Amino acid sequence: MSENELDTTLNLKCKLGMKSILPIFRCLNSLERNIEKCRIFTRSDKCKVVIQFFYRHGIKRTHNICFQESQPLQVIFDKNVCTNTLMIQPRLLADAIVLFTSSQEEVTLAVTPLNFCLKSSNEESMDLSNAVYSEMFVGSDEFDFFQIGMDTEITFCFKELKGILTFSEATHAPISIYFDFPGKPLALSIDDMLVEANFILATLADEQSRASSPQSLCLSQKRKRSDLIEKKAGKNVTGQALECISRKAAPRRLYPKETLTNISALENCGSPAMKRVDGDVSEVSESSVSNTEEVPGSLCLRKFSCMFFGAVSSDQQEHFNHPFDSLARASDSEEDMNNGSFSIF
Amino acid sequence: MKFRAKIVDGACLNHFTRISNMIAKLAKTCTLRISPDKLNFILCDKLANGGVSMWCELEQENFFNEFQMEGVSAENNEIYLELTSENLSRALKTAQNARALKIKLTNKHFPCLTVSVELLSMSSSSRIVTHDIPIKVIPRKLWKDLQEPVVPDPDVSIYLPVLKTMKSVVEKMKNISNHLVIEANLDGELNLKIETELVCVTTHFKDLGNPPLASESTHEDRNVEHMAEVHIDIRKLLQFLAGQQVNPTKALCNIVNNKMVHFDLLHEDVSLQYFIPALS
Numbered sequence: 001m002s003e004n005e006l007d008t009t010l011n012l013k014c015k016l017g018m019k020s021i022l023p024i025f026r027c028l029n030s031l032e033r034n035i036e037k038c039r040i041f042t043r044s045d046k047c048k049v050v051i052q053f054f055y056r057h058g059i060k061r062t063h064n065i066c067f068q069e070s071q072p073l074q075v076i077f078d079k080n081v082c083t084n085t086l087m088i089q090p091r092l093l094a095d096a097i098v099l100f101t102s103s104q105e106e107v108t109l110a111v112t113p114l115n116f117c118l119k120s121s122n123e124e125s126m127d128l129s130n131a132v133y134s135e136m137f138v139g140s141d142e143f144d145f146f147q148i149g150m151d152t153e154i155t156f157c158f159k160e161l162k163g164i165l166t167f168s169e170a171t172h173a174p175i176s177i178y179f180d181f182p183g184k185p186l187a188l189s190i191d192d193m194l195v196e197a198n199f200i201l202a203t204l205a206d207e208q209s210r211a212s213s214p215q216s217l218c219l220s221q222k223r224k225r226s227d228l229i230e231k232k233a234g235k236n237v238t239g240q241a242l243e244c245i246s247r248k249a250a251p252r253r254l255y256p257k258e259t260l261t262n263i264s265a266l267e268n269c270g271s272p273a274m275k276r277v278d279g280d281v282s283e284v285s286e287s288s289v290s291n292t293e294e295v296p297g298s299l300c301l302r303k304f305s306c307m308f309f310g311a312v313s314s315d316q317q318e319h320f321n322h323p324f325d326s327l328a329r330a331s332d333s334e335e336d337m338n339n340g341s342f343s344i345f
Numbered sequence: 346m347k348f349r350a351k352i353v354d355g356a357c358l359n360h361f362t363r364i365s366n367m368i369a370k371l372a373k374t375c376t377l378r379i380s381p382d383k384l385n386f387i388l389c390d391k392l393a394n395g396g397v398s399m400w401c402e403l404e405q406e407n408f409f410n411e412f413q414m415e416g417v418s419a420e421n422n423e424i425y426l427e428l429t430s431e432n433l434s435r436a437l438k439t440a441q442n443a444r445a446l447k448i449k450l451t452n453k454h455f456p457c458l459t460v461s462v463e464l465l466s467m468s469s470s471s472r473i474v475t476h477d478i479p480i481k482v483i484p485r486k487l488w489k490d491l492q493e494p495v496v497p498d499p500d501v502s503i504y505l506p507v508l509k510t511m512k513s514v515v516e517k518m519k520n521i522s523n524h525l526v527i528e529a530n531l532d533g534e535l536n537l538k539i540e541t542e543l544v545c546v547t548t549h550f551k552d553l554g555n556p557p558l559a560s561e562s563t564h565e566d567r568n569v570e571h572m573a574e575v576h577i578d579i580r581k582l583l584q585f586l587a588g589q590q591v592n593p594t595k596a597l598c599n600i601v602n603n604k605m606v607h608f609d610l611l612h613e614d615v616s617l618q619y620f621i622p623a624l625s
Binding site: 096098099130131132133134135136137138139142 | 429432435436439453457471472473474475476477478479
């Protein structure tokens with residue numbers, strides 16, 4: 001994308017290291033007090049995103065951060081067709097979270113039309129006879145919206161939930177939860193005035209063998225996972241690398257080919273269906289598929305896929321037509337002061 | 346074997362939580378003994394604990410407004426359970442603003458102590474939280490090792506200074522040496538000493554006061570200023586002091602010359618005894 005192409009609708013999808021960005025926006029108080037203007041634009045010739053802070057007295061601070069282009073996959077998941085929808089103030093949910101000991105990897109959410117229950121995942125406590133099993137019931141009247149079409153129990157990654165709640169507490173908007181049955185993804189959605197964020201979490205699929213011993217459950221999981229790896233490895237790899245977040249082992253890069261066959265393989269795992277993005281961009285997304293390494297001796301493996309959706313400006317239309325106005329203009333032009341619409345991703 | 350108890354009073358609940366926190370700091374794993382009128386947290390002087398032993402006792406009446414228990418048998422109407430102390434204190438931590446707390450012995454896949462808390466919440470419905478803490482039932486034949494330790498006749502008995510002060514002194518001393526000498530006399534003086542090749546540090550506490558002696562006769566001829574001392578591992582003392590978040594109602598230190606030091610504390614109505622053996 002060059003700085004001269006002003007008429008075309010441009011869409012830059014790139015990755016920036018969090019470690020690079022966080023220190024720049026660190027001291028919120030001092031930023032709010034001293035900075036008059038902030039400009040963010042890209043210089044694609046140098047593969048850099050430039051963040052400029054304009055202080056009083058003509059002082060200007062510039063940060064250049066290298067970016068990596070990425071072709072994120074888009075998740076197809078319509079939260080509006082989910083049979084179960086909840087809306088609650090994130091603070092209330094965060095209080096519930098506190099109960100669970102920090103070593104908890106997964107948490108199970110069990111709902112009925114009258115009840116909401118968050119509990120330690122069964123699988124784990126069976127292995128470690130020392131683990132405390134906790135359960136918390138929250139009355140339906142604590143929710144701003146409580147609609148359960150189907151009694152269900154879903155299990156998902158606890159750490160992700162904690163992170164999402166911490167993020168959502170900053171926005172003061174209630175958090176909406178959309179889900180169905182085990183295996184189908186769970187969506188957590190925050191809609192503030194400025195920011196809309198959707199987080200799609202994979203849930204543990206309900207195995208037939210679940211009733212039997214944990215050992216056999218894990219074996220069947222293992223088998224499925226190795227199938228998945230084979231399928232992925234077998235393809236010709238040309239697609240972009242997917243960032244992996246793996247909880248128990250070192251991060252591992254997967255190189256899937258972006259074809260439909262991949263989707264079916266992933267679907268077996270209960271991860272959200274992924275489709276190649278072709279043109280239609282309503283959400284910029286960055287996906288991370290996690291697949292844990294087989295840690296020798298570990299009984300339970302996780303095959304979660306987590307999708308992290310970007311927060312976009314709520315004014316979609318404007319964004320779509322002039323997605324990166326501030327990025328496209330030359331840096332010496334004074335008019336490109338699109339205040340407000342940062343694209344945080 | 347049955348056990349169920351309930352606390353509804355906020356102050357009692359907080360006190361119980363504090364006791365549980367203290368126990369969690371003093372012993373990673375401990376034994377909970379349940380009897381018709383008492384609860385005890387016990388740590389016996391096994392080698393694994395470094396010879397340290399603890400005996401904490403509370404009257405159940407002072408905490409629970411409902412208390413039912415049925416021991417192993419009619420003659421042995423007691424229950425001994427082994428648990429990880431931190432599990433209990435963490436579970437109790439969630440009961441900060443609770444309307445009620447229930448504890449009972451259950452068997453869900455494995456024996457548990459189920460702590461059930463009814464929390465006050467903004468709305469009309471209250472939240473219910475349950476924690477199943479895994480426990481091990483201690484068989485009858487091992488009970489003899491878990492009895493109240495006999496307190497030997499001390500050479501010196503003295504009231505302790507403010508524990509926070511003592512703790513900060515001991516904390517600094519730990520950096521210099523692991524070997525600490527506690528000495529005290531019947532004149533209200535307590536010293537903490539450490540000694541290395543290069544340096545010797547002593548902290549003196551004066552005017553502490555001594556409790557009236559149990560048997561006057563044996564100590565009549567004793568020089569009041571004569572110090573009884575014991576050499577102990579400083580880390581054990583530090584662990585003990587670190588567990589005392591609140592200053593106790595009463596704190597006593599009994600020294601048996603070159604054998605052991607015995608701390609006898611009273612936190613309102615809960616008694617705690619802690620024994621640290623001398624270094625061999």
